[in-house]
Amino acid sequence: MTCRSTMRMIALPDSDACEGRVRWAPIRSLWMIGMTGSALVLAPLTVTPGAVLLWLATSAVTLCLGHSIGMHRLLIHRSFTAPLWFERVLVYLGTLVGMAGPMAMVRQHDMRDWAQRQVECHDLHAHRAPFFRDAWWQMHCRLDLAHPPRFVPEARLRDDRFLAWLERSWMAQQIPWALLFLWAGGLPWLVWGVPMRVAVGVTGHWLVGHITHRRGPQGWSVDDVAVQGYDLPAAALITFGEAWHGNHHAWPDSARLGIEPGQHDPGWWVLLGLRRLGLVRDLKEPAMLSPREGLRRAAETATAHRPPGGRFVSR
Template sequence: MTGSALVLAPLYVTPGAILLWPGASAITLCLGHSIGLHRLLIHRSLEAPRWFARVLAYLGTLVGMAGPLGMVRLHDMRDWAQRQAACHDLHAHRAPLLRDAWWQMHCRLDLARPPRFAPEPALRDDVVLRLLERTWMAQQLPWAPLFLWAGGLPWLVWGVPVRVAVGVTGHWLVGHITHRRGPQGWSVDGVAVQGHDLPAAALVTFGEAWHGNHHAWPESARLGVEPGQADPGWWTLLALRRIGLVWGLKEPVMLVPRDGLRRVAVGVPVATTRE
């Protein structure tokens, strides 16, 4: 995807294609990846009807990183590794920039004694999620002819390879930075890897850049937990709650602090919203 995006994107530029790219990216990254896969399926920080959870998982699959079960497995493996007293450079994002990019986006981790992935029955037995898992790479294909019909080659190029390449690369880059440096409101004692915030990327990541907050409160549906921290994913969840599509949104005030959690920055209390 990245190669075709780099070669073809400069050759096929139209106003419609330029608008399609951020629009489609916002839908798949915010509704799909951030809300559907990360906050709902992985951390169970909210509830939704099964049909809507499946729609969100489908949109998250379109981001192009993995299927829904694959995302849960990769995330759980990384989080487990980071919470140990020592963590391999791969899961700590400790390698230099280019090496980490190669490892994270182009390599597969083979362990001599891999842990057994045991997803909860709601994930394991869901026929739609299992179908998406088996066919996640092919999920881009139905959109290719649709974009081609609607806007020609520019829409095809910017709607599929450019969107996927930028989304996957951006996800890695934010993860690389937020596991190495940046401001922190919280620290967790006894773990190998801390989370840091990247305020400049809060809007374009739909709140995911508040990664220090996320390490502190992993089960919170709200990532921008401090007043003034932009979290478009949370704003979207509030809108979805108003129309009855989600409920049970968890916030830090509702959660038991994780072991070792402590404040490292002076600030106002963690915010809560009761809309």
């Protein structure tokens, strides 16, 4: 089975994952500067128990239901299915994280995924730059490859008017919530409910990606690719399972990211609950998927291994 995200990137004869130029992305950068600056200046002055609880609750909902489940596991990888109305609710919550619109999220993810699967790729896609440069690149810049692949989204993404509306208005989606928080809890709720949430969520997303593409425990490896995925067990709970990134590189279309015994995956727990309610179905796990070409257990001998719930033959 071909990974869903790789089907949207069509390599051309001259496609090259290495040659390119990092350029400042002014709209994205000013957005992040505004959110981060507001959080740094105003959050320490507006700390209240209610504001902190609001930040925790809204961060959990948007990052878990929205980003991890809605954007990543559903919209990008189609690792489960859901009624269209519920899919749109999840993607809307993912848009509120404040990283980008849904189509930009899909394109950025698929471009990075394609590049990392090549034998070599640019330092930006590999998170190979030093810490602060990588932060600047990932949150304030874009990489223009000289010879990129062609992005061809499927019709259900390309022709969805709701997704197109979210794509045009993803920044403005914060405004109704900002007004609601201001009315309900004053300036503390506004600051902690919007700029603090967005700044911490987006910066945390970059930080986990920076670490999990460079070092850490590794249960699986893939031969002949530019970038490996690693796990970050300490962040498993607060990332709702996304920190099991080595597992995700191994089984990208699995709805379950914590696939080994003892690997906590709150996003998967939520999906199981949603399945009991009849809101999602067809949850994919490694046993249902074909292994990636070159996938093997990290530091394995030439023996066969089993992923949770199924067979795996080393290649």
